[in-house]
Amino acid sequence: MSKEVSEEGQVHHQHGKDYVDPPPAPLFDAGELKLWSFWRACIAEFVATLLFLYITVATVIGYKKEADACATVGFLGIAWAFGGMIFILVYCTAGISGGHINPAVTFGLFLARKVSLLRAFMYMVAQCAGAICGVGLVKAFMKSSYNKYGGGANTVADGYNTGTALGAEIIGTFVLVYTVFSATDPKRSARDSHVPILAPLPIGFAVFMVHLATIPITGTGINPARSFGAAVIINSNKAWDDHWIFWVGPFVGALAAAAYHQYILRAAAIKALGSFRSNPTN
Numbered sequence: 001m002s003k004e005v006s007e008e009g010q011v012h013h014q015h016g017k018d019y020v021d022p023p024p025a026p027l028f029d030a031g032e033l034k035l036w037s038f039w040r041a042c043i044a045e046f047v048a049t050l051l052f053l054y055i056t057v058a059t060v061i062g063y064k065k066e067a068d069a070c071a072t073v074g075f076l077g078i079a080w081a082f083g084g085m086i087f088i089l090v091y092c093t094a095g096i097s098g099g100h101i102n103p104a105v106t107f108g109l110f111l112a113r114k115v116s117l118l119r120a121f122m123y124m125v126a127q128c129a130g131a132i133c134g135v136g137l138v139k140a141f142m143k144s145s146y147n148k149y150g151g152g153a154n155t156v157a158d159g160y161n162t163g164t165a166l167g168a169e170i171i172g173t174f175v176l177v178y179t180v181f182s183a184t185d186p187k188r189s190a191r192d193s194h195v196p197i198l199a200p201l202p203i204g205f206a207v208f209m210v211h212l213a214t215i216p217i218t219g220t221g222i223n224p225a226r227s228f229g230a231a232v233i234i235n236s237n238k239a240w241d242d243h244w245i246f247w248v249g250p251f252v253g254a255l256a257a258a259a260y261h262q263y264i265l266r267a268a269a270i271k272a273l274g275s276f277r278s279n280p281t282n
Contacts, residue, residue, distance in 0.1 A: 021186055024113035032118055041097035045123050046130040048089040048101045053134025053229050056081050057152035060219075061142055064149035075215050082220070083208025090200035099200065102223040103127055108177040108254035112262050124225070131229025139233055151234030154219045154227040155242045162245065165218045169249025170256070172210040172222045177257035179206035185266075221246035222253070 032038040059073060059081040066072040073081070090099035098115070100106045103124040110120040139146045146152075156165040183199040207222070214220045221227040227246035231239040 042126045044093045044097040046126040049127045049130030050134040060152040065145045079211035083204045086207045087204025104250035104254040108258040111258040127225040131225040135229040135233040153230040153239040154221045168217045170253040173250040173253025177254045181261040
């Protein structure tokens with residue numbers, strides 16, 4: 001036993017690492033389709049996104065239908081609804097599916113080789129389907145108010161142009177996906193083990209803060225499934241005309257966050273080059 005501990009300590013000392021990076025996910029793994037854990041994760045993403053859209057869009061409609069601003073939750077309450085639900089749902093589903101609840105998050109994690117292409121695709125399908133069902137429930141329960149107040153769809157607000165809206169979505173999603181990478185980084189978990197950290201908390205706060213900044217511009221997308229579900233159910237020309245912004249912006253922001261975290265902060269490219277040079281067979 002003592003020998004094993006000694007050898008393990010020597011290995012850690014030699015590599016200079018007090019943490020272990022998980023191996024990269026395969027690009028495509030058809031074997032996942034045979035696993036119940038895979039389908040269970042997809043179901044978890046569907047249900048989580050459904051609940052997320054139901055609570056948040058219902059909050060938006062409730063805010064808009066009140067004539068007295070002081071009698072509603074206001075922008076602050078809407079931001080809390082989005083951030084709070086992400087905190088709750090990531091906490092509930094992290095151990096099952098990773099708690100993505102957002103195609104942009106899934107896309108960023110796929111680029112970092114945290115999930116396979118097949119899993120990423122199926123997660124996105126589940127998230128979009130869940131979003132449609134969640135917004136559909138809001139319409140079923142609050143039909144008159146839903147139709148009257150725009151159904152919580154993301155559009156570019158009056159006074160802002162397409163470029164501004166796209167930039168807001170890119171930056172907002174960058175903040176979110178960067179926070180996801182940082183909160184789940186095994187290096188942080190190892191070196192900050194003396195500080196208890198609950199990963200869903202900073203992720204939820206990131207969503208909250210981004211909503212405070214971008215609600216006046218786009219209603220805050222940063223989640224293509226959220227925007228898609230609302231656009232499908234309200235089915236208005238304005239929602240569809242602006243809809244591309246809420247896919248392109250979040251995906252570009254996720255790409256930038258993944259590249260920044262993996263290749264700048266974690267120096268993945270430099271490590272790979274160093275490993276290549278140190279290999280005597282190369």
